[in-house]
Amino acid sequence: MVRRHYSLPSLNALAAFEAAARHLSLTRAAGELNVTPGAVSKQVKMLEDEIGRPLFIRLHRALKLTGEGETIYRTLRETFERISQSLQSVRSDLAIRTVSIGTTTAFAQLWLMPRLGAFWNAHQDIVIDHMISDRPYDLHSPGVELRVRYGDGKFPDEHASKLFDDTIVPVASPGFAAKHRLKAAKDLVDVPLLSVEGVDWTWTTWADFLRDTGAARKRLNIRRFNSYVIALQAAQDGQGVALGWLSLVATLIAKNSLVQVTPDRMVAPHSFYVTWGSEHALSREAATLRDWLLAQAA
Numbered sequence: 247m248v249r250r251h252y253s254l255p256s257l258n259a260l261a262a263f264e265a266a267a268r269h270l271s272l273t274r275a276a277g278e279l280n281v282t283p284g285a286v287s288k289q290v291k292m293l294e295d296e297i298g299r300p301l302f303i304r305l306h307r308a309l310k311l312t313g314e315g316e317t318i319y320r321t322l323r324e325t326f327e328r329i330s331q332s333l334q335s336v337r338s339d340l341a342i343r344t345v346s347i348g349t350t351t352a353f354a355q356l357w358l359m360p361r362l363g364a365f366w367n368a369h370q371d372i373v374i375d376h377m378i379s380d381r382p383y384d385l386h387s388p389g390v391e392l393r394v395r396y397g398d399g400k401f402p403d404e405h406a407s408k409l410f411d412d413t414i415v416p417v418a419s420p421g422f423a424a425k426h427r428l429k430a431a432k433d434l435v436d437v438p439l440l441s442v443e444g445v446d447w448t449w450t451t452w453a454d455f456l457r458d459t460g461a462a463r464k465r466l467n468i469r470r471f472n473s474y475v476i477a478l479q480a481a482q483d484g485q486g487v488a489l490g491w492l493s494l495v496a497t498l499i500a501k502n503s504l505v506q507v508t509p510d511r512m513v514a515p516h517s518f519y520v521t522w523g524s525e526h527a528l529s530r531e532a533a534t535l536r537d538w539l540l541a542q543a544a
Contacts, residue, residue: 255292256293256296258289259292259296262275262279262285262293263289264319264322264326265278266286267315271308290302324525343373344372344374344375345374346389346532347393347394347535348390349394350380350474351378351380352478356478374535380472391529392522392536392539394409394518394520394521396449397448398516403525405522406520406521407520407521407536408518408519409520409539409540410493411513413491413511414450414512415510415511416487416507416508416510417487417490417504417505417507418487418488419481419482419484420504422481429508430510434507435456435461436467438485438486440471440477440481440487441469442471442473442474443471448515454512467486469486481504487507493518
């Protein structure tokens with residue numbers, strides 16, 4: 247048998263286990279690695295056999311790391327991140343200065359892009375790579391240095407600086423508002439409500455908003471979306487009323503694409519933050535973009 251110089255298991259097995267542990271899902275790991283779930287499962291089993299310890303507890307449609315699995319996962323994550331940083335550093339010595347940022351589609355389209363021209367004009371030597379996804383775990387792909395996240399500011403293994411708090415109001419197209427002439431939150435229960443659900447548990451729903459504004463509760467006419475951008479487009483097309491985070495819909499209101507349909511408003515339970523991994527220092531380019539984001543938010 248050929249003896250490996252570092253006495254390591256198969257690198258394919260280690261990569262498959264790290265992806266499965268990070269997602270706690272064989273299916274998501276398989277999607278990332280562009281293989282089948284069965285192939286990921288086989289590699290993980292090979293690793294467990296070589297180590298002589300189970301690394302996962304297999305639950306119904308879910309995975310949970312064992313103590314040994316957690317130890318190995320943390321080591322692999324830190325090691326892969328260091329390798330990624332080293333490769334990025336070598337590349338950056340030979341290429342244009344680059345920084346990567348991960349955001350949701352809505353934040354990128356409605357807040358970041360309208361402002362980003364000012365950054366490019368001030369920092370023409372820095373190229374920004376974008377990871378845009380509405381799935382939170384996608385924003386933790388290797389190489390993504392900065393993330394804009396919505397939450398309570400407590401993000402494991404992340405530094406976080408608050409960009410801004412927010413306010414939520416009901417919005418619809420001018421035509422819809424003129425047709426229905428809504429006066430208060432209690433009137434909203436009688437019209438189609440466009441709701442974003444199933445993407446992020448921190449996202450406020452219509453039930454939350456109506457409870458906060460004291461509106462009478464009854465069966466609601468809800469149309470559900472898994473994309474905030476699409477929900478807002480439906481609102482602009484006159485299909486119903488959406489919840490508008492003012493930081494994101496202010497430009498649409500200014501263009502009269504949307505209007506606030508009642509005076510009711512709710513303080514958003516969470517805030518927007520720019521975050522970055524706590525285990526390594528930011529590159530100069532990432533620090534420049536972070537500071538620019540904070541200045542724009544201020």
